[in-house]
Amino acid sequence: MIKLKILGKIYYLFFSNNISSFSIRKRVIYLNPNKIDVFIKILENMLRYIVIKILEDKFNDMLKFKPKINITLSDKYYAYIDVNNKCIFINLLCIVFDKHLIEYIIMHEILHFIIKSHGKLFNTVISWYYPYKRNIERILIEYNIYMKNLKELINKHSI
Numbered sequence: 001m002i003k004l005k006i007l008g009k010i011y012y013l014f015f016s017n018n019i020s021s022f023s024i025r026k027r028v029i030y031l032n033p034n035k036i037d038v039f040i041k042i043l044e045n046m047l048r049y050i051v052i053k054i055l056e057d058k059f060n061d062m063l064k065f066k067p068k069i070n071i072t073l074s075d076k077y078y079a080y081i082d083v084n085n086k087c088i089f090i091n092l093l094c095i096v097f098d099k100h101l102i103e104y105i106i107m108h109e110i111l112h113f114i115i116k117s118h119g120k121l122f123n124t125v126i127s128w129y130y131p132y133k134r135n136i137e138r139i140l141i142e143y144n145i146y147m148k149n150l151k152e153l154i155n156k157h158s159i
Contacts (some may be wrong), residue, residue, distance in 0.1 A: 002153060004029070005146040007050075008098025013153070026068070040092075040154060044071045047095045047102075051088070054103050059110050066111070073154065079109045079142070086113075092154070096146040104136050 002013040011024070015033045020111045022031040022039050031039055051069050068087040074080075081091045088109050094102055107129055127133050 001023060002149055003146075004149055005096040005143065006152075007046075007095065008101070022059070036153065043095045044092055047071055047090060047092060050102055051090055054099070054106050055110075057109065058103060062110055063113060065130060067110075073151075075151075078105045081109050081112050081114060093147040094149055096143050096150060097140070101136065101140060101143075104130055104133075105140075 004013050009027065011027050011029050013029045013031060016030050017034075019030050022036045024030075029039075043069045048071055050067055055067070055069075065086050067081075068085065070087055070089045071092050072089045073087075073093070074091045076095055077091060079087075079088060081088050088106070090105070094105060097105070099118060108126060110120060111126055115125065116137060123133075130132045130136060
């Protein structure tokens with residue numbers, strides 16, 4: 001059994017060869033070990049949809065362009081941007097966070113399109129949108145164990 005968080009909610013993952021792909025019942029995920037790739041693809045699509053929805057609902061007026069969204073896997077970053085290609089790269093492991101935390105991460109990256117460095121201006125603007133910025137950053141760190149569990153599942157599939 002693996003303890004996962006998906007969008008801030010705890011799920012328990014069990015592997016079973018008796019299931020064609022996967023099934024979710026009462027926060028328990030039953031997953032065929034041969035279909036982990038299907039499960040990962042669904043997580044990617046969920047995260048992409050949530051990020052696009054956040055961009056449309058919350059930050060549509062901040063940028064004069066619609067950034068491309070790429071889901072990636074990283075040991076170092078929650079997200080990062082490519083200014084030249086107008087792209088936001090979101091770490092797949094961010095699917096463990098609830099929507100409010102994902103929104104903060106997106107805001108942080110959008111702000112980098114406007115203000116490049118983490119200087120005083122950057123911190124002032126992000127603190128204006130998120131006055132409890134330090135608490136949010138502490139909570140992000142608390143989710144590391146769930147990111148680690150998901151990363152191990154993905155790595156086992158990659159081997």
